[in-house]
Amino acid sequence: MYSVSITTQPEILPQLRRESLRRIIEQGVRSDGRGKFDYRKIAIHVGSVRTADGSAIVHLGNTKVIAGVKVGIGVPFPDTPDEGALIVNLEMPPIAAPTIEPGPPDENAIEIARVVDRTIRHSGFIDFKSLCIVPGKHVYMLWVDVYVLNHDGNLYDAACIAATAALASTTLPRAVIEQDQVRLAREERAPLKVNVDALPLTITFAKVGNTILVDPTLEEENVCDSKITVGVAKDKIVAIQKTDGALTRDNIGQMIPKAVELYRSLREIVINALQSPHRELII
C-alpha cells in the first residue's frame, strides 16, 4: 500500500490466552522469570564480519540481529559542508519470523531505523566533522545496515546496541585524493573515532495495564497496551518514540529517569563487549 499506515493486529492470540498473559504480567510475573526492569541475557560479538568495516552480532534473549558498517565516499549536504554522513537502514528479512514477507523495509523497519539513527546522531558519539575529507566536496559516508535474524521482541534496543557496537568497531580506510577524485585504500585503515562516554543506546518499555516492563519479548509486545523507546547518551535523553497506545503524565515521569538508570548498566555490557572483539562469526 503506497505510503498509507494501516492498523494491524500484531498476532491473532485467542482472547483467553491474551487475557491470561496480561493478568500474569500485571501481577509482576514474566514468563521467563525476569523482574520488571531486567533485560534478557545479552551477548555481543563485535568485529566478526570480515567483509564489513565494522560489525556486531547481538543476541537479546532469542532476538538476534547483525549490524554491518560499510564506509563509502559521498558529497556533503550543502548546509554541513564539512561533515560526513551516517545512514542507518534496518531490514527484516523473512528468515526472522513467520509473519514477514520478503520486501523493502515497511513502516516498522523504517521507524526503528530512524529512531536508532536519531539516537546515534544526537548523542555526540560520532564526530561528524572528523569524517570530512575535502570540505564541500568529499566526505566519508557511514552506511549501517542492521539485519534482524530472529525476532523475539524489542528490536529497537537490539538494533541500537548492534549499530552502536558496529560503529565502535569500525575502521576507516584511508581516502586517497587523486586529481578531483577520491578513492578508498581499503588496506590502510584507522579506527573511527567515537566518544564512548556518550555511547548511544535505547531503552524500551512496554505497558500492560498499569505495569511497566523493560525489554519486552515478542509475546509481551503482542499483549501490551503501549510501548515507548527512550534513546539515552550519557545522562541525556536524545530520542523518544512512543508507538502503540496512550501514556499518562505519570508514566512518562516514571520511565524517563528509569531509562537513564537502566542505560548505565546496559552501557557497561556494551563497553565490555567492545573490549573483546570476536574473530569467529557466531549466530
Place this chain on the structure above:
Amino acid sequence: MYSVSITTQPEILPQLRRESLRRIIEQGVRSDGRGKFDYRKIAIHVGSVRTADGSAIVHLGNTKVIAGVKVGIGVPFPDTPDEGALIVNLEMPPIAAPTIEPGPPDENAIEIARVVDRTIRHSGFIDFKSLCIVPGKHVYMLWVDVYVLNHDGNLYDAACIAATAALASTTLPRAVIEQDQVRLAREERAPLKVNVDALPLTITFAKVGNTILVDPTLEEENVCDSKITVGVAKDKIVAIQKTDGALTRDNIGQMIPKAVELYRSLREIVINALQSPHRELII
C-alpha cells in the same frame, strides 16, 4: 497494472438514474441550472502559498485544485541548449474523492498533466529562452505541481487555470554563478516574464446524446458519451484531447469555434484574478 490502459466504469450509477439524468440534460437542463455554455462559479486565489515561487488555488464550482510552482536549476536538453524547462505534474491525492486510492499518478492524472503541459508549451505564454542561465549548461526549471483537493468534474480546465495563474504569479530567484556551480539566491527575485496576451487555457466539452455542454460536473462526466478538451491561446488552438466516445465532423466543427469564444470570457476572469494576489490561504 504495469502500463496497461483498462476500461473502467467511472461510477456505477443505477441504470434508471443514469437514463433520467441523460434525458434531462438532452432537454438542455443542467441540475445546477446553468446554460449549456455557462461555466460554474470560478474563484482564483493567486500567490497565497508562501513556500511556493508561484501559486494559485482555483474553485470551479465544487472542484478545487491548488497549483504551486517551484523554480529549480537544471541542464538544458541538447537540442535546445538556450531554453529552460517546464515540468507539469498533476496528483490526485485520496482526499479529492472517495474513489481515489493513494498512489503515483495514474493514466488519467498523467493525461491531464500532459495536456495542460502542451497547452502552456505551445501558447507562447512562457519565453523559454528567458529561462537560460548559461547556454548549454544551466537553465531554470519550472516545476508546476497541481493537486486536486476536491473532484467535482472538469479537472482539465481547473488544472489549466491553476497552472497558468500560478506561473503568472511566479517570481524567479536570482541565479548566482560560482565557478562551475549555480545556486539560487531565493531572497532576490524578479517576476517570471509571461505573455498574458497568449494566456493558455483549456475549454472542456461533454456530449450527451446530441447535446454539447461546457464545464461538465462529475455527474455529467459520468453519464456523458464523449468528452473533448480544447487548449486555446489568443485566437489559436494549441491543444486538443478527445477522451471518451466518438465525435462527428459536425461536433468538431461546432466545438472548435465555441472554444475560442468561451476562451475570451474565461481569460478575462483569470486576468482579473492575476491583478489581485491573495495573501491568505483559503481552500
Place this chain on the structure above:
Amino acid sequence: MYSVSITTQPEILPQLRRESLRRIIEQGVRSDGRGKFDYRKIAIHVGSVRTADGSAIVHLGNTKVIAGVKVGIGVPFPDTPDEGALIVNLEMPPIAAPTIEPGPPDENAIEIARVVDRTIRHSGFIDFKSLCIVPGKHVYMLWVDVYVLNHDGNLYDAACIAATAALASTTLPRAVIEQDQVRLAREERAPLKVNVDALPLTITFAKVGNTILVDPTLEEENVCDSKITVGVAKDKIVAIQKTDGALTRDNIGQMIPKAVELYRSLREIVINALQSPHRELII
C-alpha cells in the same frame, strides 16, 4: 513477488495428454517430425531495423525474436578502465504468449538474458578493448535488447542467435570528443569488430525420460524432465545453465560434446545469414 523464486507449473496439461506426449517422445518421435538432434527451420534477417545500430530477427520454427543494438557512451568499470561494456536485456512482452502479463522482466527473462550475456562475454567474440574511447573516462556501451515476439520454446537459442547476429551487424557511430564531453556522430560509422571465428551460440537440450532432444518446442518444454543450455564458441564451452530437473553424469557426458557438434552447423547458418543483410523488416 519481491525477488522470491516460486515453483510454477509451466502450463496445465491434462495428465493423459501429458503422458501420451511423453510416451511418444520417448519413442524418439517428435510431433513436427524432426530427429532428436535436428533444429527447427531457422530464418535470420540481419540489419533490417533501421533505427537500430545493429539488429536481427530470428525465426526458430514458430518462435520469433527480434534483437536490436543501440550504441551509447558510458563510464568504464574501475577495474577495467580500458574496456567498453555489453548489456543484454531480454523482454517477454505480452504479445508473445497468452500466459505473459505486462511487466518488467521476470526471473525467466533475466536468466535467459544473463546466460546469453555470459555466452557472448566469454567467447572472445567482442574485443572489449576496442570499445574504449578515453581510458578510465569514456567507453562505448553496447545495449542489446532482445524482444520475444512469439514464444514456441527454446528462447535461449533464438535469443542468443539474435543477439550475436545483431552485434555482428552493428556499426559504431564515431565518438567526438569535445572538451570533457563525448558525443556520438551517428552519421559517421564503422563496423563493430567481431571475431566471427568465435561466434557465440547456445545449444539447448531437453530430457524426457531417458531421451535427450535438442531445440525443444514449447510443448516439449512443458512435458520435459530437465533442460540444459550449453554456450559454445569455437571449440570451447563458454557457458552452461541447467534449469529444471536433474541430470546424470552420463547425460552431461553426452550433451557437452553433442553441443560442440551441433554448434558447428548452427554457426554455418548464422554466418550465411550475416553475409546477406536484409533491408525489409519481415516478422
Place this chain on the structure above:
Amino acid sequence: MSSQPTLIDLSKITSPAELRRIMHDLAREGKRIDGRAPDQMRPIRMEVGILSNADGSALVTYGDTVAIAAVYGPREVHPRHLALPDRAILRVRYHMTPFSTPDERKRPEPTRREIEISKVIRQALEPVVLLEQFPRTTIDVFIEILQADGSTRVASITAASLALADAGIPMKDLVLGVSVGKIGDLIIVDLNRYEDAYGDGDMPIAIMYNKGLVTLLQADGQWSPEEIMRGVELAYKAAESIYRAARDVIKSKYVEAAKTTQ
C-alpha cells in the same frame, strides 16, 4: 519501399534550425522534404496473422514506422474485480522497443507518453468493439513499435484494428489512424519524424470509416480553427486509402482461410 527523404540530402544538413528552414521553404511551394504531395501517405504495408500464439495479430507500416499488434481474448480477467458485469473490458498497451528510435536507446520501462498513448488508443477502439457481447471478459490489445518514424500512434490504431479483425472480434466498424500536420500554412498528412519534430503542429486522428466518426483526436502546435477543420478533412480523405488497403488484407486472409478449409 523506403521513405528516406528524396528531395534533400539529410546527411548534408548541419543543424535542426537549417532543416526547419528548408522544410518551411519547401512548404511555401507546397512541397515536403521527402517529395510527397501534402495529402500523400507514405507507402503502407499491412499483414495479418503474423504471430501464431495470438488470437489475432497484424503488422502495419507507414513508411519507416513499423507497428505490430497482437490481440488475446475474449478471455478471463485477472484480477477478477476489474471485470465488468455487462460487458468486456478492453486492455491496451502501446510500447516502443528500445531500438525503435534513432539516437539514444529508449529505456524499456513505460514512459508517461506511452501511458497516455495507451489510454487514447484504448478510447479510440472502445467505440467499435462490441464489448457487450462478452461480459466479464477482457479483450487485450498489445502493440509494439519496432521502428518509429512519426505517426506511431495512428499506425498502431490501424494495426490494432486489423489484429482485432484477425482475431474475429465482432466490431461495428474499422477504425483507421492517420496523422495530420502543419508546416507554415501547409497542411499535410502522415507526418514523418522530421515533420513531427520541426513542423508547427501535429494532429493524430482515428476515424470509424463507415460511420464517419472520430474516435481519437489530439492536437498540439498552433492552429487556427479553420486549419483544424481543413486538417480533419484531409484525415478523412487519407482514411479512404488506408481503409481500402485494410479491407483487402482482411478479405484475402478470409479467402485464404476459406481455401485451406475446403
Place this chain on the structure above:
Amino acid sequence: MSSQPTLIDLSKITSPAELRRIMHDLAREGKRIDGRAPDQMRPIRMEVGILSNADGSALVTYGDTVAIAAVYGPREVHPRHLALPDRAILRVRYHMTPFSTPDERKRPEPTRREIEISKVIRQALEPVVLLEQFPRTTIDVFIEILQADGSTRVASITAASLALADAGIPMKDLVLGVSVGKIGDLIIVDLNRYEDAYGDGDMPIAIMYNKGLVTLLQADGQWSPEEIMRGVELAYKAAESIYRAARDVIKSKYVEAAKTTQ
C-alpha cells in the same frame, strides 16, 4: 496573521551559524526570533467542512504551517484481507505537497520521514476513535501539508481530529497536537521552521484533552530528564488553547448545521 519573525530581520542574516547564535542569545533572555513568549502558540486558524466530497474535512494552520485533513469512512476495506473482524482499521497518510517547503521542490513520492509520520499519527489517533463500533470497515484519514513552517505533524493531528469530528466518527476524546522545543536552556512551544532547524531539541506531543493522556510522543536533540518533564507540562498547557479553538469550531459547525436543518 503572518508569523514572519518580527524581532529580527531574517533577510539580513548571512549564515545558519549566525542565525543559530542570535537565536541562542535571544533565548538566554527568554525571547524568540518571532517575538513570541516561550509558551506562546502562533496564531491558529481552524475550519471544518472545506471539502465537499470527503465525509469530514478540516484546515488547521499554526502560523504559516497549513495542514488539511480529509476523512472517508467507515467504508469497505480493499483488499478485504486487511479488514479486522472485531473493529475498524484506521488508514492514515501524511503527505507534503512539493511546494510546501521553502527552497527546493520536494518530490511527491513518499519519503521515509513521511512513512514514519503517517505511522505515528495513526497511533496518535487510534486510542480515541471508537473502532470497535465499525468492525470490518476502514476509516481513512488523509493529510496534505500545503505550507510547512515547523510543527507539521502536530498541526496534522489537530486537523485529523477536527476532520474526524466533522465526519461524525464517534470518539472518546479530542486529540490535539503541539510541538515543544529547546533552545539552550529555554523550553518553548510550537516551533517554527527556524526553531526546528537550529534549536537543540524537538518534542512533538499529542494529548487526549479530557483524559489527559499522551498518544504521540517523540523527541530528538539533547534533553535532561527534567527538561523533558518541563516540556511535557508546557504541552499540556498549550493544548488548552488549541482545545478551546477546536471545540468552538466544532460547536459552531453543529449550530450552523442545526440552523440549516431547522
Place this chain on the structure above:
Amino acid sequence: MSSQPTLIDLSKITSPAELRRIMHDLAREGKRIDGRAPDQMRPIRMEVGILSNADGSALVTYGDTVAIAAVYGPREVHPRHLALPDRAILRVRYHMTPFSTPDERKRPEPTRREIEISKVIRQALEPVVLLEQFPRTTIDVFIEILQADGSTRVASITAASLALADAGIPMKDLVLGVSVGKIGDLIIVDLNRYEDAYGDGDMPIAIMYNKGLVTLLQADGQWSPEEIMRGVELAYKAAESIYRAARDVIKSKYVEAAKTTQ
C-alpha cells in the same frame, strides 16, 4: 579457521593483473594462492537450529563464505492462486547482505544476479523435496549471505539442505553444493573470491549425493569439453566430504533431540 591466503601476502600485490599472473604461475605448479591442493575444500563449518523462529535453520561456511538458511513450512500460500493442487510450491530467496562483500556496500535491493541465483537454487532443491506430500502449501527457503568469499550459491545450497532437514521436511536425498574452477589448465574445487574473479572459469554444481544426480550446473569462462568432465568428477569427489559433514551434523542434532526428549 581462517582461509586467508597463506602462500602469498595479498597486501603486497599492487594490481589485479599481478595477482592474476601470480595465480597462473602457481597453477602451473599445481598450487593455489591459499596453499590448498587443487581438490581441497576450505574448512567447512555447519550448524543447524540456529534460529528459534524458523521451522528449520542452518549456518554453513566454506572458508570465509558464510551462508545462513531458514525454512518455514509447509504452510499456507499467499496469495492463494499461486498454490498448486497436486503438490507444495517451493519459494526460494537468495540474498546478500550489504556488508557481505569487500569494497563497496551492496545495495539491499535484489540484483538481477540474486534473482537468477534464487531461481537456480530453487531448481537445485525441487528434485529432492517430496513436494507431492503437501499439496496446496508452500515450503519457503530463505538464504542470507553474511560474508562472501566465493562459492556463495553452492554454500547456500548446502545450507538450504541442512535447514530443510532440520525442519523435518521429507527429502529423497541430500543436495550438496560445490564450485569447480579453472586457472590455466588447473582444475580446482571450492573457489575463493580471487579464484572466482581472476580464474579462467567457474562451474557451480549441486549433487544429490545418494542418487548421484546433478541438480544445479552452471558454467562460465572457457572450458574444453574434457575439462568440463574433469570438473564434474572433482565435484563428485568433493561432495563426499561435504556429505559426511552434513550427515554428522544432522545425526548429532537428532541424537541431541532424542536425549532431551528422553
